[in-house]
Amino acid sequence: MELTRAVGENIKRIRKSKKLSMERTAAIAGVSRSMLGQIERGEANPSVAVVGKLALALKVPAQVLLENDAFEPLELVRELDTKPVRLDGGKAVLRPSFPYDDVTRQENFFLDLYISARYAPEPSVPGCICHATVMSGSVKLTAQDEDFQLLERDALRFAADRPYRFENMTNSTARLLLSYRYLK
Template sequence: MGGVMQLQNRIAKNVKTIRENKKLTLDAAAKQTEVSRSMLAQIEKGEVNPTISVLWKIANGYKVSFTSLVENHNQEPLIIRAEDVAPLVEDDGKYINYPAFPFQEDKLFETYRIQIEPHGFLSARPHMAGTEEYITVFSGRVEIITAEKTFQLGEGDSLRFFADAPHSYQNIDSATAYLSMLIYYTKNQ
């Protein structure tokens, strides 16, 4: 439980700092992110554990990377131990996102380990214009729907697509699916 509270407090600090740096009131931030003023206030106070979808709304509204909301700005680890990563959970625990390497201004990418339980599903909002995702499936079978097409991927398959349109991920197998995700941001953002 400690990892979840640490993550919740880190998100609270980061969301508030980013909003203040952008000189936005809570009302202006709510309009820009499409997240209610009361929800933003609760997140900034560390009173709620926001979902992945809400965090993406904030990231897109503030025009910042997803991991800038969840990373610890006080340290830059070279090794990230699995047990030290607080997961972000969707679909009642069937879609679990483990942030791995956070976004850095000089790198323009961030990485995640994703675990999707049987029939688990996540519908993702569009990321910033030009954003690309690189997915590799390590086990299981997943279906990824992009703006252009539906893809079914199995063990060892990889996919690159533009993630600046709605897209989704679903485990279409009876076994847990494990995949890696790299999100790449273009320089002109």
């Protein structure tokens, strides 16, 4: 998103969350109401001094008004657009669901474990956690030196920055959803 528009949207969102009118916010900040309206609509590029005044009026750090994460809340990922990776001699298939996103600091995968399949990835970066949800089948998940028998719709959160592994425990395909979150 363009920075000027992002600043305007940030100001408007924060102003409304504090239940302040445009008139009141403009008066506190010492800017005209029309200037504030232009800034909120992304039609005017405020100076550093004006951003500072608005931050004081809204009682937030100026950097909050400058945040521009370009996050798009609506995103469609189709299976045909993702590339699966075959592991464990082809008995395990890892397919991205959502690629890594800098804003949410997470990524998601589908994991299919065929009969007798195992998946033991390298530990992730420090501070990474995984939410593993079994969509079908039964899986033995070893994490943090403990074994867990997970059945359909069971979920387990664990530190993914330590060794862990999944094993299919049934005579059919086990399917999981893996969500990795990278903490700051």
